[in-house]
Amino acid sequence: MTNNTILSLKNISKIFPGVKALDKVSIDFREGEVHSLLGENGAGKSTLIKILTGAYKANSGHIELFGKSYNYFTPHEAIFNRGISAIYQEFNLVPYLSVTENIYYGKEIKNGMFLDKNKMRKNSEDILNKLGIDINTDELVKNLSVAQKQIVEIAKAVSNEVDILIMDEPTAPLTDKEVKSLFNLVENLKKQKVTIIFISHKLEETLKISDRISVLRDGKLIKTIKKDNTDRKQLIKFMVGRTWEDTFPEKYNKPKGKLLEIDSLSTEYLKDINFSLRKGEILGIGGLVGSGRTEVARALFGLDQIIDGEIRINGEKAKYNSPKKALETGVGMIPEDRKHQGIINNMSVKENITFSILDNISTFKIIKKEKENRIVENFIKQLNIKTPSSKQQVELLSGGNQQKVVLSKWLANDCDILIFDEPTRGIDIGAKKEIYNLILDLSKRQKGIIFISSELPELINMTDRIIVMSEGRISGCVKKEDVSQEKIMDLATKNIQGGKTK
Numbered sequence: 001m002t003n004n005t006i007l008s009l010k011n012i013s014k015i016f017p018g019v020k021a022l023d024k025v026s027i028d029f030r031e032g033e034v035h036s037l038l039g040e041n042g043a044g045k046s047t048l049i050k051i052l053t054g055a056y057k058a059n060s061g062h063i064e065l066f067g068k069s070y071n072y073f074t075p076h077e078a079i080f081n082r083g084i085s086a087i088y089q090e091f092n093l094v095p096y097l098s099v100t101e102n103i104y105y106g107k108e109i110k111n112g113m114f115l116d117k118n119k120m121r122k123n124s125e126d127i128l129n130k131l132g133i134d135i136n137t138d139e140l141v142k143n144l145s146v147a148q149k150q151i152v153e154i155a156k157a158v159s160n161e162v163d164i165l166i167m168d169e170p171t172a173p174l175t176d177k178e179v180k181s182l183f184n185l186v187e188n189l190k191k192q193k194v195t196i197i198f199i200s201h202k203l204e205e206t207l208k209i210s211d212r213i214s215v216l217r218d219g220k221l222i223k224t225i226k227k228d229n230t231d232r233k234q235l236i237k238f239m240v241g242r243t244w245e246d247t248f249p250e251k252y253n254k255p256k257g258k259l260l261e262i263d264s265l266s267t268e269y270l271k272d273i274n275f276s277l278r279k280g281e282i283l284g285i286g287g288l289v290g291s292g293r294t295e296v297a298r299a300l301f302g303l304d305q306i307i308d309g310e311i312r313i314n315g316e317k318a319k320y321n322s323p324k325k326a327l328e329t330g331v332g333m334i335p336e337d338r339k340h341q342g343i344i345n346n347m348s349v350k351e352n353i354t355f356s357i358l359d360n361i362s363t364f365k366i367i368k369k370e371k372e373n374r375i376v377e378n379f380i381k382q383l384n385i386k387t388p389s390s391k392q393q394v395e396l397l398s399g400g401n402q403q404k405v406v407l408s409k410w411l412a413n414d415c416d417i418l419i420f421d422e423p424t425r426g427i428d429i430g431a432k433k434e435i436y437n438l439i440l441d442l443s444k445r446q447k448g449i450i451f452i453s454s455e456l457p458e459l460i461n462m463t464d465r466i467i468v469m470s471e472g473r474i475s476g477c478v479k480k481e482d483v484s485q486e487k488i489m490d491l492a493t494k495n496i497q498g499g500k501t502k
Contacts, residue, residue, distance in 0.1 A: 004031040006195060007052075007164055012061035014047050014219075021047040023219045024061065029164065034186060034196040036206045036227075039216035040239055040428035042386070042398055045199055048216070049166055052197075053086050054078040066163075080107075083163030087153040089172050095142035100124040102141050103156050127155045132188050147178035154185065158194075165189065166197040171205055172425060175289045183209055201428055203232045215239055240430055248461035249436050253443040255281035255464060258315075260417055260448055262300075265309030269295045269472045273309070277417065282439065282449040284463030286456070287492045291469040293452045294336060297419045300450070301333040302326040313417070332410030334403070336421040336452075345395035349387050350376045352394050353408045379408035383438060400431025407438065418442060419450045424458065436462060456485045468492050 007029040014022040022044045029035050037045045050056040052063070054075040063070045065082055078084040093102050100121045109116045109123070124137040133151050141149060150170060157165050167186075171179045186196055186209060200206050206213060207227055214224040215238040222238045255278035265273040270292055277283050285293050298304040300311070302322045311318045313329060320326050323333070344352055353376050354361060361371045376390045383404040387397055394405055403423065410418060420439065424432045439462065443449055453459045459466060466478045468491035476491040 002031045002033075002193075005029065006031045006066055008064040009048070009052075010062050010064060012048070012051060012058045012063075014044075014051065014056060015059050020219050022051075022058070025216070025219070025221045026061075027214050027221060027224060029195050029197065030211075031195055032190050032193040033211040034190065034198050034209050036198040036200065036210040036213045037216065038200075038203075038206060038213060038235060038239055040430045042218075043216040043239070043428075044219040045216055046168075047219075049086060049168065049197070049199070052078070052084055052164075052166065079160055083161060084166070085157035085160055085162045085164070086166035086168060087150065087157060087170065089169040091149050091153055093141045093149055093152060096140060098138050098140055099135055099144075099152055099155075100137040102152055103127065103137075103159050105156075107160075123159070124155065127158050130188075130192070131155065131158065131185055133185065145178075147174055147181060150174070150182065151185070154189075158189075162194060164195045164197065166199070168199045169201070170198070171200060171202060179205065203235055206235075207232065217241060236429060239428075248458070249433070249440050251282075251440060251462075251464075253280050253282070253440065253464075255279060255443075256446065259313065261310075261312040261315075263310045263312070265299060265311065266307045267295060267299050267304045268307065269304075270299060271473050273299075273474060275467050275474065275477070277448040277450065279446040279448055280443050281465075282443050282451050282463045284459045284466035285450060285452045285469060286454075286459050286466050286488050287469035287475075289454065291492060292472040293469050294421055295472065296469070297333060297335075297421050297450065297452060300326070300417075300419060301331060327413055327415070330414075330416040331419070332413060332415035332417070333419040334406050334410065334421065334423055336425065345393070347394060348391050349380070349385065349394050349397070349405055350390040352405050353379055353390075353412055355409065375412060376408075379411065383408055384434060398427070398431065400427040400434065403427060403431070403435060404438075407435075415447070417448045417450070419452070421452045422454065423451070424453070424455070432458075456488060459488070460485070 005028045009025055009027045011024045011026055012022050013024055025044065025048065037048070039045050047056060051058050054073050054077060057072040073082055094105060097105065103124045104120045109120050121137050128135055128137070131151070131154065135148055135151065141152060144152065170182060174182060189196060198206065198209060210227040212224060212226055213230065213235065215222045215235065217239060257279055258276050259279045260277035262273055262275050273296065285296060287293050295304060299306055302320045302325055305321065318329050320329055344355065350372065354372050361368050361375065379385065380387065380390060385404045386401050394402060397405065423435055439449055439451065451459070451463055460483050464480055466483060466488065467474050468476050468478065468488055470492055478487055
């Protein structure tokens with residue numbers, strides 16, 4: 001990193017109807033640095049990025065880039081003339097095209113009237129070699145891993161001779177090993193004097209990868225600080241405006257009799273799964289990516305076929321082979337991928353909440369609007385869903401509020417068993433605490449909660465006991481009083497054969 005400032009935002013303000021998204025924000029970015037942006041959802045990070053990439057025009061202020069002043073440039077100008085590119089958590093790739101075709105999509109190289117495929121392939125290989133990555137450039141993108149797809153996105157940006165690369169939640173879908181590889185790639189880009197603007201809700205990763213960190217709150221810049229001069233607690237204070245010693249709520253739920261019993265359950269991936277869930281209990285499921293955590297959730301929610309074994313709810317054998325039947329049995333699931341599996345993006349908050357209970361609020365297939373509105377407004381108030389109205393399109397809400405809409409849907413069905421698969425992934429600290437409190441409140445109402453998470457601190461602090469998965473089997477169970485990160489990781493990394501750990 002040098003002290004050479006290549007990009008500056010000067011008194012940038014952006015106003016939407018009724019909302020001041022950015023209020024006279026001034027930040028500078030230096031050549032070859034990783035400069036992270038932190039802030040809760042709604043702090044102004046996304047608006048700032050959209051101004052930098054040309055999606056929005058600021059109401060006041062200007063951008064200085066390599067010594068020149070700009071009030072606005074288009075997205076095309078940002079990428080092809082200003083050297084600014086962004087990669088997002090949701091990839092913008094064409095799955096049935098090759099790596100090379102994706103890298104050069106929309107900017108194909110021609111030799112006369114025909115595409116110069118050899119040159120594009122050679123250039124793509126050179127770009128990937130420069131990044132220190134070995135990927136077959138003829139491979140179809142649909143066959144790549146999540147981490148490899150992200151590398152293709154970065155290669156697309158680098159192919160445009162990028163000077164400033166914006167990474168928005170780049171580690172959210174990655175394993176620990178893949179995150180390490182990504183960070184090595186970031187270091188390579190820094191050596192090539194590329195400036196990285198890094199956005200993440202994961203404070204530990206932010207502190208590890210950053211040179212400097214800027215914190216936004218309510219549309220204002222609170223602080224820009226070197227990463228060596230701060231820590232997690234101070235950053236949280238900057239983000240929320242107060243000290244926050246206790247991220248997790250105090251638990252005082254009292255589990256009662258057995259609600260759910262799983263006996264020798266097997267699917268195509270799972271083998272001989274046995275556990276029980278009590279009323280009012282928060283049961284954690286831990287393990288590494290690919291260990292079978294999500295497969296347990298999918299089996300219990302009727303998404304994966306059960307080959308052998310038995311599910312009993314309140315002592316009675318439960319038979320279902322679809323989410324609809326699982327719901328009728330009182331089982332609801334908040335999925336890991338809320339954008340594609342939890343919400344219907346082009347529908348309103350109201351429609352998302354009541355979509356699965358239309359039969360209950362209709363007479364002769366005519367919806368009772370008054371009853372529907374009463375139910376929806378109750379959940380918006382009860383769960384503190386921040387939305388201009390129930391008619392707001394759900395995809396326009398923040399991640400935390402989308403998660404609350406998904407939860408409202410299952411609460412409207414009055415499910416007794418709720419499965420939370422990575423419930424706080426990609427949402428900010430404030431929204432996390434609200435989700436934690438909602439889960440704890442559900443346990444107090446004697447709902448049975450299955451809590452799946454790859455974040456060990458929340459898994460330990462939010463649950464009454466934890467079962468740990470490895471290779472599609474349960475490798476152990478840890479009681480609350482005996483739990484530690486080391487014990488969970490020890491069980492998660494054990495090899496299993498014939499149902500026994502070795």
